[in-house]
Amino acid sequence: MSQQAYLSKEGHELTREEKKVLAGTLVGTTIEWYDFFIYAQAAGFVLAVLYFEPLGQENAALAQLVAWASIGISFLFRPLGAIFAGYLGDKFGRKLVLVITLMGMGGATVLIGLLPTYAAWGMAAPILLIVLRILQGLSAGGEWGGAALLSVEHAPRHKRGLFGMYPQIGVPLGMLLATVFMFGLNATLTEDQFLEWGWRVPFLFSFVLIVVGYLIRLKVEESPVFTEMKDRKKESSAPLKELVTTHKKYTFLAALIFAANNAAGYLVIAFFASYGASALGMSRTETLIASLIGGVGWFIFTMLGGWISDRIGRVRTFQIGYGIIIIWAVPMWFLLDTASLPLFALAIFILTIGLGPSYGPQSALYAEMFPVSIRFSGVSIGYALGSIIGGAFAATIAQAILDATGKSWLIGVYIGGLAVVSFIAVSLVPKNLQGINLHDDSDREALEVGSVLNRK
Structure with missing residues (x-):
C-alpha cells in the first residue's frame, strides 16, 4: 500500500476486513486471557490445597505463597515465547x-482441568x-504482540489508539468471563x-472457546504492513540480533x-479476591462481586485510554494513568481493609481509572516505537520482559509483604514505586513518534536525522 493510499483511508468508516481484524484480535485475546486468569483465580482459591498439599500441612501461608509463585513461573518463559513468536x-x-x-494456551488450560491432584498422583501432579x-x-x-500489531497495522493513522485498544480490552473481558464463571460455580x-470437581469446569470450557477463536482468526487477513514488507523483500534474517544491538533502548523502555x-x-x-476472603474474612461471593466491578471499570477505562x-x-x-495509580496505591488499602463490600x-x-489509560494506548505506542522489520520481536x-518485572510475582511479593509486616x-x-518507574520510562519516549508511518521507516529516519541536527 502506498503512502497516498494509506492516507486516503483516514476519513473512511470501518471496512469489512477491518471489522474482522478487530473482532479477531478482541476475541482471541479475550480467550487467551480468560485461560490465564482462570489459573490465577484458582491459585488464590484451591491450588494450594489440591496441588501443594505437603506444604499446606506444614504451613498454609507457605503453600499459598507457592501457589502464587506458580503464576509467576510462567512469566519467566514469556520472553522465550516472545523470541520464538517474534x-x-x-518472518512469516x-x-x-x-x-x-491460541492453540497452545487453550490446550494447556484444558489439560490443567483434567490433571489429577496431589492426593491421586503425588509429586507428579504439581510437576505436571x-x-x-x-x-x-x-x-x-507471543499472543499479545501478534494481536496488537494486527490491529494497529490495519488502522488509519489517526485511529491507532482506538484500533489498538481492541486487543487491550480482551484483558478485562477475559477477567470478567473468568470471574463470572467462578462466581456462578461458587453460588451453585x-x-x-467446588474443591472436588467444580473448579475444573472453567478450565474444560476453554475447549469451546478455542474452537470459536480458531474459526474467527482463520478469517482474518494478514497485516498489510507485513504483506507490503514481504513484497518488498525487507524481511529481516535475524530480527532478534538487530533488536538487541540497535534497538535495546526502546526494548528496555517498553519493559519498564x-x-x-x-x-x-x-x-x-x-x-484482592484472595486477600478479602483469607485475610479480611469476607465471603468468596463478596470478593468475586468486587472483582467483577473492577473488571467493568478496567474495561471502560481501557477503552477510554485507547480512544483519548x-x-x-x-x-x-x-x-x-500512572499518576492516578501513584496517588491511589496506598490510600486504597484503607478502604479495602474495611471489609465492607461497597468500599472494597x-x-x-x-x-x-489509572489502569485503563496506562494500558489502552499500549499497542499503538509500542508499534510506533519499533521499525517494521523487527516490530513483532520488539x-x-x-x-x-515488562510482565516479568511487574506481574510475574506481584501476588507473591504482595503476600510476602503482608506475611512479614501485617501492614497491607x-x-x-x-x-x-513501580508506577513511578513506569511513569519516568514512558516520559522518555519521544512524543513525535505518534503518527509515524508504519509501512516503512522513512518518517523514522527523518526524525533521527532531525534529532542529530538539533543536537549539533
Whole structure:
C-alpha cells in the first residue's frame, strides 16, 4: 500500500476486513486471557490445597505463597515465547503466530482441568501443573504482540489508539468471563463440590472457546504492513540480533513502561479476591462481586485510554494513568481493609481509572516505537520482559509483604514505586513518534536525522 493510499483511508468508516481484524484480535485475546486468569483465580482459591498439599500441612501461608509463585513461573518463559513468536511473526506473518498461541494456551488450560491432584498422583501432579503453566507462558509471550500489531497495522493513522485498544480490552473481558464463571460455580456448588470437581469446569470450557477463536482468526487477513514488507523483500534474517544491538533502548523502555500496570493488574485479577476472603474474612461471593466491578471499570477505562490517546497523545495518556495509580496505591488499602463490600469494590474501581489509560494506548505506542522489520520481536519481547518485572510475582511479593509486616498499605508502597518507574520510562519516549508511518521507516529516519541536527 502506498503512502497516498494509506492516507486516503483516514476519513473512511470501518471496512469489512477491518471489522474482522478487530473482532479477531478482541476475541482471541479475550480467550487467551480468560485461560490465564482462570489459573490465577484458582491459585488464590484451591491450588494450594489440591496441588501443594505437603506444604499446606506444614504451613498454609507457605503453600499459598507457592501457589502464587506458580503464576509467576510462567512469566519467566514469556520472553522465550516472545523470541520464538517474534521470529515467526517477523518472518512469516502475524496471523500464523496468533493461531499457534491460541492453540497452545487453550490446550494447556484444558489439560490443567483434567490433571489429577496431589492426593491421586503425588509429586507428579504439581510437576505436571508447572509444565502446563510453562506452556501457557510460552503461548502468552507471543499472543499479545501478534494481536496488537494486527490491529494497529490495519488502522488509519489517526485511529491507532482506538484500533489498538481492541486487543487491550480482551484483558478485562477475559477477567470478567473468568470471574463470572467462578462466581456462578461458587453460588451453585457447595465448598466440597467446588474443591472436588467444580473448579475444573472453567478450565474444560476453554475447549469451546478455542474452537470459536480458531474459526474467527482463520478469517482474518494478514497485516498489510507485513504483506507490503514481504513484497518488498525487507524481511529481516535475524530480527532478534538487530533488536538487541540497535534497538535495546526502546526494548528496555517498553519493559519498564508495562511493569507497573501489569503488577497492579494482577492484584485486581487475583490477589484482592484472595486477600478479602483469607485475610479480611469476607465471603468468596463478596470478593468475586468486587472483582467483577473492577473488571467493568478496567474495561471502560481501557477503552477510554485507547480512544483519548489519539487526541491528547499516548505519552500524556500513560502519564495520567500512572499518576492516578501513584496517588491511589496506598490510600486504597484503607478502604479495602474495611471489609465492607461497597468500599472494597470502590477501592478496586478507582484503581482501574489509572489502569485503563496506562494500558489502552499500549499497542499503538509500542508499534510506533519499533521499525517494521523487527516490530513483532520488539513489542513482544518488551511486553514479556515488562510482565516479568511487574506481574510475574506481584501476588507473591504482595503476600510476602503482608506475611512479614501485617501492614497491607506497604503493598501500596511497592505498587506506587513501580508506577513511578513506569511513569519516568514512558516520559522518555519521544512524543513525535505518534503518527509515524508504519509501512516503512522513512518518517523514522527523518526524525533521527532531525534529532542529530538539533543536537549539533
